[in-house]
Amino acid sequence: MWEASNIHSKVCCELLLSRGSTVNICAIDLSKAFDKMNHCGLFIKLMRRRIPVQLLSLLEYWFSLGVTCVKWDTIMSANFTLSCGIRQGGVLYPYLFAVYVDVLVDKVQIAAHAVLLTGYVAAL
Numbered sequence: 001m002w003e004a005s006n007i008h009s010k011v012c013c014e015l016l017l018s019r020g021s022t023v024n025i026c027a028i029d030l031s032k033a034f035d036k037m038n039h040c041g042l043f044i045k046l047m048r049r050r051i052p053v054q055l056l057s058l059l060e061y062w063f064s065l066g067v068t069c070v071k072w073d074t075i076m077s078a079n080f081t082l083s084c085g086i087r088q089g090g091v092l093y094p095y096l097f098a099v100y101v102d103v104l105v106d107k108v109q110i111a112a113h114a115v116l117l118t119g120y121v122a123a124l
Contacts (some may be wrong), residue, residue: 027106034097035085039063042100050100059096 013023025032025048039060102120 030101033101034088037086037097037100038084039085042096045103046101078101 009025013025016023043056043060046059061085063086064081066085066087067079068082069079070077
């Protein structure tokens with residue numbers, strides 16, 4: 001899909017350049033974003049969307065169950081709670097991730113001349 005997006009970006013840039021416009025492109029790599037999503041940040045964004053308090057409490061409890069440890073050679077650390085990242089593969093996680101990055105997409109689209117290219121947002 002990245003290659004297709006590059007082709008669309010190239011065509012769009014060539015069109016704008018042929019009309020004498022200046023083109024600036026911003027690319028954001030979200031490949032590790034699932035691992036870095038801050039739980040508190042997600043909950044704040046959900047509160048701003050006015051989700052029911054009961055659902056928010058359930059999600060907070062669900063995320064509090066996420067624990068991990070560090071293994072070094074044959075030694076294991078004590079378990080500790082994860083404050084960032086979400087499990088991949090769950091049915092709900094892509095929607096929660098979309099809520100988390102939605103503000104970023106909104107900010108790029110509000111930029112002077114934003115163009116949405118097949119699922120990718122590029123500010124031109």
